[in-house]
Amino acid sequence: MSTEVLIGAWVATGFSLFMYSFLYKDNPFFKLGEHIFVGVSIGYLLTVTYHQVIANRLYVPMVQQGKWWLIVPAFLGLLILARFFPPIAWLSRISFAFLLGMSSGVAIPRQISSFILQQVQGTLKPLVTAGDGGRAWLTFSGLNTFLILIGVVSVLFYFFFSLEHTGAARRVARIGIYFLMISFGAAFGYTVMARMSLLIGRFDELILYSSAAYGYATLVLLVVVVIGLLWWEHGRVSADERQS
Amino acid sequence: MRDFALRLLHLDRRIIFLLIGLATLLPLLYPVGLPVRVSPEVRKVYDHLESLPAGALLLLSLDFEPGGKPELYPMAIALLRHAFQKNLKVLGMTLWPAGAGLAESAFAQVAQESHKEKGKDYVFLGYAPGDANAIISMGQDFRAAFPTDYYGTKTTDIGLLTNLRSLRDVQYVISLSVGFPGIDTWYVYGKEKYGFELGGGCTAVSAPRFYPLLNTGQINGLLSGLRGAAEYEVLLGIKGKAMAGMDAQSATHFLIILLIVICNAVYFFTGQARGRGR
Numbered sequence: 298m299s300t301e302v303l304i305g306a307w308v309a310t311g312f313s314l315f316m317y318s319f320l321y322k323d324n325p326f327f328k329l330g331e332h333i334f335v336g337v338s339i340g341y342l343l344t345v346t347y348h349q350v351i352a353n354r355l356y357v358p359m360v361q362q363g364k365w366w367l368i369v370p371a372f373l374g375l376l377i378l379a380r381f382f383p384p385i386a387w388l389s390r391i392s393f394a395f396l397l398g399m400s401s402g403v404a405i406p407r408q409i410s411s412f413i414l415q416q417v418q419g420t421l422k423p424l425v426t427a428g429d430g431g432r433a434w435l436t437f438s439g440l441n442t443f444l445i446l447i448g449v450v451s452v453l454f455y456f457f458f459s460l461e462h463t464g465a466a467r468r469v470a471r472i473g474i475y476f477l478m479i480s481f482g483a484a485f486g487y488t489v490m491a492r493m494s495l496l497i498g499r500f501d502e503l504i505l506y507s508s509a510a511y512g513y514a515t516l517v518l519l520v521v522v523v524i525g526l527l528w529w530e531h532g533r534v535s536a537d538e539r540q541s
Numbered sequence: 542m543r544d545f546a547l548r549l550l551h552l553d554r555r556i557i558f559l560l561i562g563l564a565t566l567l568p569l570l571y572p573v574g575l576p577v578r579v580s581p582e583v584r585k586v587y588d589h590l591e592s593l594p595a596g597a598l599l600l601l602s603l604d605f606e607p608g609g610k611p612e613l614y615p616m617a618i619a620l621l622r623h624a625f626q627k628n629l630k631v632l633g634m635t636l637w638p639a640g641a642g643l644a645e646s647a648f649a650q651v652a653q654e655s656h657k658e659k660g661k662d663y664v665f666l667g668y669a670p671g672d673a674n675a676i677i678s679m680g681q682d683f684r685a686a687f688p689t690d691y692y693g694t695k696t697t698d699i700g701l702l703t704n705l706r707s708l709r710d711v712q713y714v715i716s717l718s719v720g721f722p723g724i725d726t727w728y729v730y731g732k733e734k735y736g737f738e739l740g741g742g743c744t745a746v747s748a749p750r751f752y753p754l755l756n757t758g759q760i761n762g763l764l765s766g767l768r769g770a771a772e773y774e775v776l777l778g779i780k781g782k783a784m785a786g787m788d789a790q791s792a793t794h795f796l797i798i799l800l801i802v803i804c805n806a807v808y809f810f811t812g813q814a815r816g817r818g819r
Contacts, residue, residue, distance in 0.1 A: 320558045338639065345638045349668045353689055362688075403673065403730075411729045411759065419757030445756070484749045487766070491612065491746035493793045494767040496565050497786040498611020504569055 298510060310506045310514040313499050314522045324529060326522060420449050448476040546807040557800065564796045568788035575791050577784065582755055583772040585762030586740040587623070589713060595628035597712040598705065600737075602727065603644035604636045609719030609744050610643060615770040615783035616717050616742040617647040623777055625655035630701055631663040632711070634687075636675060636722040641668040645691055659692075660699050667691030672722040673730040680708040680735045708735040717742040717764075724751055728759050742769060 315330030355371055358364040373395060379388040422442045454466070455473030462470045507515035593599070601620060605613045624631050635644045648665045657663055666687045669675035678686040683705050684696045696702050704710065714737050716727045724741035732739040738761055743751055745766030754760045764773055767790060770783035 320555065342638050345641060345668060346670070349638070349641070350670045354670065358688060403677070407729045407733065411725075411733060415757055415759060416753060419753070480749065487745045487748050489797060490766055490768070490790065490794070491744050493561075493565070493790055494612045494745060494786065495608075496561070496793075497569070497767065497789045500565050500569055500789070501611075501782065501786065504566075 303511065306506045306511045307514045307518070310503060310511075311518050311522075313503060314515075314518050317499075318522055318526060321526060324526060326525060420445055447472065452476050543811060546811045549803070549807050550811065560796060560800075561793055564792040565789045568792045569785065572785060573788050575788055577768070577771050577775050577787055579772045579775055580769075582763040582765075583769055584776065586620075586715065586742075586764060587762075587773060587776045589738060589740060589761055590620070590623055590627065590629070593627065593629055593712055597629050598632060598710060599624050599629045600632045600634070600708075600711045600714045602634050602636060602714065602716045602718075603640055603647065604716050604723045605643070605719035605744075606637050606639035607643060609717075611786075612744045612767050612770065613717045613719060613742060614643065614647060615767065615781055615786075616764050616773065617644070618651055619770055619773040619777055619779070619781060619783070620715060620717075620742075621647060621651035622655065622779070623773075625651060625657050625662070626777075628662075632701075632705075633663065633665040635668050636672060636726065637719070638668050638670070641691065660694070660701060662701075664696075664699055664701050665691045666696075673726055676708070676727060676730040677734075680731065683707050683710075708737055711737050713738050713740065715740045715742065718747070719744055720747060723747075724760060725754070728754060732759070 312330045312334070315326040316334075318324055319327040355367055359367045359371075373392045376388050376392040379385045424439045424443050424446075426436055426439060451469050451473035453473075455462075455470040455477070460466055503515045505511070507513060590599070601617070601624070603613070603617050621631065631648075633644060633648045635641055645665055645667070648663060651657075652659065652663055659665070667690065669679070669686065671678065675686060684702065687696050689695055690699060708714075708731055714727060714731065716724045716739070718724045718741065724739075724743060727739055727741075731737065739759075740762045741751060741754075741760050742764035743766075745768070748763070748765035751760065751763055751765075755763050764770060767783050767786050770781075771787045774781045774784045
């Protein structure tokens with residue numbers, strides 16, 4: 298196994314344990330891991346962006362391939378940085394105006410088509426489908442369509458505030474609330490599943506790194522973190538006692 | 542009994558963390574192999590990939606960063622194994638800057654075990670900046686959107702990309718997405734305009750957002766969370782990382798359900814609900 302893989306395993310294990318130490322309570326290991334994570338993430342993003350965007354998509358095409366017109370977007374990009382200099386901060390508005398106009402023009406028609414028109418179309422499917430011999434059947438698919446239709450209408454009605462929710466209107470709005478509650482429950486269930494998956498993913502790697510091939514990284518670092526936490530806790534208690 | 546119930550209600554949260562930790566760790570160390578049922582939305586992605594002829598172009602956009610690795614990386618591995626088994630030509634990319642390294646390692650790993658050659662059987666293009674604009678740019682002129690691949694080779698010199706002019710030439714696009722940009726970006730700015738078939742994979746937390754797209758046929762299939770990856774591994778007949786994690790997933794879910802039931806029962810038993818009501 299190469300040294301870089303081994304170092305990577307030890308670093309990954311150490312920082313995973315630092316972050317999990319928060320489950321005990323906020324502590325210096327967690328804070329160290331948190332701050333290094335923020336710094337490394339920003340550094341990595343800057344490096345990738347420099348290589349993939351500034352070098353590959355601006356410098357190389359402009360300088361090596363003679364696509365000199367790329368100076369225009371580069372200049373617009375530089376204008377955004379004018380915000381840091383109050384006397385010329387107004388220049389950044391040119392770039393923002395361009396971005397806003399272009400993004401709106403690109404996004405609005407596509408978003409309306411994809412998320413409103415097509416979704417409305419999907420909601421208005423036939424409830425009853427023709428089976429063999431032309432006889433109409435209410436299938437499970439039709440039942441689903443029926444449920445979707447009731448859900449959409451009742452939830453929309455719940456958010457319709459121009460009419461007081463009394464009598465029949467209250468009952469429809471109440472059905473809307475039930476649909477919303479079910480969707481929140483499903484979303485929460487999926488969230489739990491996702492968080493558990495993250496835990497499984499980390500544990501999976503920690504188990505891998507606890508093998509002899511990785512120098513028992515997990516076990517060694519777990520002992521180090523536990524001793525460190527005990528030492529830190531002892532120091533805190535002693536300091537409190539001295540103060541009192 | 543009432544004292545015990547009250548103590549349960551005020552249980553130190555660290556005991557719950559410990560229980561969850563054990564419920565995760567023990568099945569990973571001693572797997573039981575609980576059965577995994579394949580859902581129709583996962584089967585649709587598998588069937589569509591099966592229906593593609595050898596040599597067809599599959600674009601796999603690994604739109605995630607390390608935070609989505611536990612759920613989406615096993616999906617990427619399973620999909621790549623399937624694509625290489627079927628001798629599809631695979632284009633890899635990401636719309637997330639921090640995901641380029643992870644995506645590259647997935648391609649390198651599966652290509653090596655499947656004996657596939659870079660530039661001939663697959664191309665990894667790296668990070669495409671600009672979110673939606675990147676997709677639009679690929680739809681207009683693919684090679685202008687990617688002047689070089691991830692390793693710096695000019696895309697005009699890569700044989701696999703010779704006949705690729707735009708996204709219209711791609712048979713199937715799969716986006717494994719952790720958020721925005723991801724599946725919906727590919728649908729809104731890609732599929733609607735350039736007409737390719739689109740499938741998706743997502744983290745479990747974002748799955749409810751994509752079911753409406755699945756219901757209307759805007760995407761043809763969906764792998765959601767670690768379970769989606771495990772179902773795909775079942776279809777491929779392999780036991781990968783996702784399958785290994787399913788026992789732990791089931792155990793933690795069972796424990797959480799048990800804790801919710803116990804806490805609610807104790808809550809009502811001790812009369813706290815009535816107290817709150819007053």
